Amino acid sequence: MNVSSVVKSQNKIYKILKSEKMNNRLSHAYLFYGDKGTGKKEMAYALACMLYCENGGCLECDTCKSILAGNHMNVNYFSILENKTMILKEQIMDLQEEYSKTSLVEGSRIYIVDGIDTATSAAQNSLLKFIEDPENKTETIGVFIATELSNVVNTIQSRCNLCHFGAIPKLDLKDIIMESGISDIDARLLSLLTNDSEEAVEMYNDPAFIDVKDAFINFISVKNKTDMVKYYLANVDLFSNGENIRRLLCWVIEFLLEANLYKKDNDNLILLPLCDKIEEYIKIVKNDVRSRVLDIITLADKLKSNVTPKNVFFELTLKFI
């Protein structure tokens, strides 16, 4: 879990929670919703740290460390069990049973239900009374985590404080991916393929990633049509695969978008380490970058509508230079 990175990249939400805590106005139930990889679970743990840490949730002290390691008695995390696809009714019963007992440790308690949107409506509804009024009366905070808000019953939604988690900005995501020991350029390229740092690491571990990355760098280095024909012949097998061509197109489109708006000293470029390639490309195609962006975005749509990867790759090599 990259809790400190999420605190930084979802800082708006963190600040709201922090001010609610400081003003003693924390809600008794939160519903964190948003796409996979947007830091909902990490934020739930950051909130737990705020409750018990003497420094307001530093993430560094022994208390914070024990929370983050899942060892704090008053922090309970429930998620979908291995080999299951949903939160089970029994887990929700267990949660209520657990909270009907008095905790061994004093102070407020927090439970996190990761995947509430996967539980059946009946299971979700069985929580209603509990959310309003946990039996043992200790201050209790519930955090429900969902990717699909529409799958959370209205009766739960209306009892919770809703927090929407938007996608983490790509450059922040790049930093999170780099924490797994992945290089700067690889992390930048991965951040373009997914919004989820865990999925990015899985993609990185697939040998195809390096092959496609090397082929992308070679592609943007081609300087004339003759060399492009040679490039096509050398790489046609690699890009007869749908996932490989999808990744190449995604990076080429970003390359063209950044070339189209290129200004020197723009540190916010995702493809910053490749800016010498962008400059060379602009010199070759001159004012024609914009029409190429549009052509290649159209090409990416064709891939979705069943044109074969090989044909899409062929057209890409015709249109790029």
Ligand SMILES: [Zn+2]
């Ligand atoms: Zn702390």
